[in-house]
Amino acid sequence: MQNYEKMNDIFNTYPPMKQKNVPKESLLEHSTRYLKKICTGFYSLIQGMDITLKYFLNPKKVITQQYPENRDTLKMFDRFRGPVSLPHNENGEHACTACGICEKACPNGSISILATKDVSGRKVLGQYIYRISQCTFCGLCVEACPFGAIVLAKDFELTVYDRNELTWVLNKSKSQGSSDTSQGEYS
Numbered sequence: 001m002q003n004y005e006k007m008n009d010i011f012n013t014y015p016p017m018k019q020k021n022v023p024k025e026s027l028l029e030h031s032t033r034y035l036k037k038i039c040t041g042f043y044s045l046i047q048g049m050d051i052t053l054k055y056f057l058n059p060k061k062v063i064t065q066q067y068p069e070n071r072d073t074l075k076m077f078d079r080f081r082g083p084v085s086l087p088h089n090e091n092g093e094h095a096c097t098a099c100g101i102c103e104k105a106c107p108n109g110s111i112s113i114l115a116t117k118d119v120s121g122r123k124v125l126g127q128y129i130y131r132i133s134q135c136t137f138c139g140l141c142v143e144a145c146p147f148g149a150i151v152l153a154k155d156f157e158l159t160v161y162d163r164n165e166l167t168w169v170l171n172k173s174k175s176q177g178s179s180d181t182s183q184g185e186y187s
Contacts, residue, residue, distance in 0.1 A: 082153040084111070097149070098115035100113050101145060106140065133166040
């Protein structure tokens with residue numbers, strides 16, 4: 001009860017607010033203001049529907065992709081950032097030298113390069129492991145590669161049911177039994 005009295009004392013210490021003398025508007029002024037708001041609202045609706053009406057009246061300008069139907073002819077834009085790809089030439093060779101610069105440039109460690117040595121003792125690429133589940137598609141690895149050995153592919157259908165399928169070994173060539181895709185074999 002004491003808390004209630006304290007609160008009541010606090011609120012009673014402030015002077016009461018003065019009522020502003022607002023003149024009452026006439027019925028004509030009120031109706032005019034109401035009709036202006038209706039006209040303004042209708043005009044803003046037409047402005048918002050302008051593009052929709054243009055596409056409705058001229059459907060040749062529509063740029064929306066009808067994705068499932070045009071899957072065979074669909075091409076992604078040049079700036080699209082897909083998964084990292086290690087392109088192979090017709091002999092099944094790639095340009096990667098296992099320098100590791102792309103691995104160091106990757107901000108979240110989605111690339112692992114396991115280098116081995118060949119017969120002459122030179123460092124060569126053993127496995128190029130790419131974890132697409134960790135990749136942010138930033139493209140820093142592609143920019144850092146001094147040999148142009150990796151690119152960002154245009155693939156976008158990357159949905160899988162098993163998380164283990166999101167770890168790819170990119171340096172498997174077609175002669176080693178990989179799939180027909182550019183990203184290499186799933187590990």
